[in-house]
Amino acid sequence: MIDRSIATQIVELIKNEGLEAGAHLPAQMLADRLRVSRSPVNEALALLHEKGVLTREKNRGFFVARPVVEPLSDMVSELGLVETSILTSAYFQIADDRLKGLLPGVVSEQMIRTRYGLTNAQVSAVLNRIAQEGWAERKPGYGWEFSPMLTTPDSLLKSYRLRLALEPAALLEPGYRLERKTLERCREVEKHLLAGGIETDTADQLHERGVRFHESLVEASGNSFFIDAIRRVNRVRRLISYRSMQHRERYVEHAKQHLNVLELLERERNEEASEELRQHLLHTLEALASIREILNSGPDDQRTAQPETTS
Template identity: 75%
Template sequence: MNHDRSIATQIVALIQSEGLPVGAHLPAQMLADKLRVSRSPVNEALALLHEKGVLTREKNRGFFLARPVAAPAAELASRLGLAEPDVATAAYFQIAEDLLQGTLDTQVSEQLLKARYGLTTTQLNTVLKRIAQEGWAERKPGYGWEFSSMLTTPDSLLQSYRLRLALEPAALLEPGYRLEPRTLQRLRAAEFHLLNGGIETDTADQLHDRGVRFHESLVEASGNPFFVDTIRRVNRVRRLLSYRSMRDRERYPEHAKQHLHILDLLERERNEEASLAMREHLEHTLTALAQISRLLEP
């Protein structure tokens, strides 16, 4: 249920940010595209908002806005009892921050985490499950959790980029490289979304995932499973530090334009030029990260 609540909260925020009037139609596919999730959780979230009286449902026509969404989205979500996952999300970012600041030990008990971040057992499980899936903590045999030290230094972010600098331009030169037109279209739409305001409005999660999807999709098109496995591993590891670097979003418009340029070259099957452009793009990011390493310092 947590996931549906989180998406319901995002739908409320979208209704508010777009200033939708009472009676506005909310097609599931449109919401799924905007939130970049599949239709199934969107349908469940719409049903939940219908239950809470925010939407009405018309047979064969779908969901419509039943009342004005005037309060700040977070406040309304809280009043409707939709805000629980935000507690888990806030704790997730706080744990990451505390680790990077060096104020949280790398070995901790669940009891300590619950007390320190004011979490219920369910909320703590949600947070730890996410952290474990991302690969920066694991359960210790018998007792407690251990966080990876690989993720907590600015150097490790720069090292992850140097690995990508070796790998990603090479992936674009693999024999039989093929980027499906549908994938190309999806990636291009994501970049235009950013340039049309998403840079300011997307969460750190959404920004990170958009970048990961772009780079992983291009490497997947190489058809080389070793490249694909490596890029996925390095992306899991760098998530924590890349959130930290997102406090500075000024470089994102330039990033989006570079991504679009690479897509244009791949569409025209100019892979050697695309490979060079990818190298320049990653070098540009490495330079920017070195300059903003003050953000990564405790």
Template identity: 70%
Template sequence: MSQDRSIAAQVVAQIVELIHAERMAAGTHLPAQMLADRLRVSRSPVNEALALLHEKGIVTREKHRGFFVAQPVKTLSAAEPDAVTTAYFRIAEDLLNGALPMEVSEQAMRTRYALTAAQLNAVLTRIAQEGWGERKPGYGWQFSTMLTTPDSLLQSYRMRLALEPAALLEPGYRLDARTLARLRAAEQHLLDGGIETDTADQLHERGVRFHEALVEASGNAFFIDAIRRVNRVRRLLSYRSMRDRARYAAHARQHLHILSLLESERNEEAAQAMRAHLEHTLAALARISEVLRG
């Protein structure tokens, strides 16, 4: 498998995850730029991934209009974890456990995780896109020390505590009806059983999409950039916190309450509810600090 093909295969899995997580109905439009923005990749691998999904009959292509979901979500099965996805989570876990050095050569990772050069490149591309690793000048890779302690996750939530309620109070704040309905359906899916059945990726992305969509509705480019950056930083420790899923039902209900307030244009109350929601999460994370420490 070529390097480009391996990256496209990873994007295929991410698009299927997105269709599944957002319960997209047959006929839902899948704009390439929207997918590229959501998955934080360029349009090239997205276009290749959509072509592969078209070959599999999962999406359809309409001339001059683009790609659309071809099958109802219930007929889509999330792909079994491939070598790239499996290695991604092993690297994350090893890094958090201190079993992987903060600086490491590509050959050492290929050997440790039994990957081809193309597979390793796909893993490292994802890691670099998410902001917790980067290529060293000339040789090897280094990982961010910001992402390896429980304090990092707690600090990221304190930053969000300052930012997100304020975003809901921006002049001209507008959460459109289509986005609101999509977010509400995603939360209801969790309460209907998704908390137990969704993958760690799906749970994380659902939370990211909810909070980023609410901040994006502010129209404030500085707020939007900040929330996207902090969400990339908190990804690793968020995965580990998902070992304790009991708190997700309360989170989903809190999200639904915030959406109802915003739908009624009661933004002051929504901002207060968002602050209470993030404070609740901070308290929950503090209680599971031993889980975060591994």
């Protein structure tokens, strides 16, 4: 079963990066960017080839057939990539149930299949996605075990303290250089959000755009240890991030703060940019009291709580 969300993300990457016809799309590069294995990427590339978005050359791989200039939503709809499938619905329901404590720490594929009305192929697809994102893994021999990471208040607080220590420091690394193209791409994303994307983007799109902003800033440090650490913590914070997207009011403020950081970096005022980023993350950390309430409360209480961690 092809995960059409991967194909959608590839189309979005072509648009956001301004890739022209003939640009090469190596499968491993895409797998690294999208934080998935090569198998679903290869399937998505083949699908986009069938739909005329990409060309394929023997022994060379896939290439952009034409630039994506139309609005992403129009392009995705035109290509039939809109994913309101049972697979996506089941994924978010599993995440929600896990956060509410309605799923045990260890589950069987049969339990997931029965509880969410999935086929064998759908169970495999959704559990593999969860495993790739780092919040569950297959047990030796039988069943799946959920990670406690980011489902307890203490682990969540620790993840944000790590980011608070790491991300501002990355901006002060010797030789820090944020490429002009990367800076402009990040800026356009924030402008898109302020122009209405906050209300219309999917949870996947919002999460990935936030992750790409913060990872892009750290990647510009050139410090492989910083880069590896931020990627690891972003993989495991996805679960709680989706919960926060039920309430998007604070995204406007966050987008403006992101733009302020970018403006300071553009002017090579890295110390000020580092402090601005520190304050941005500190504000999020201070908002974790509401997240603690969500994680410590029962399902009825959780429906009324309003988390604010969206950075």
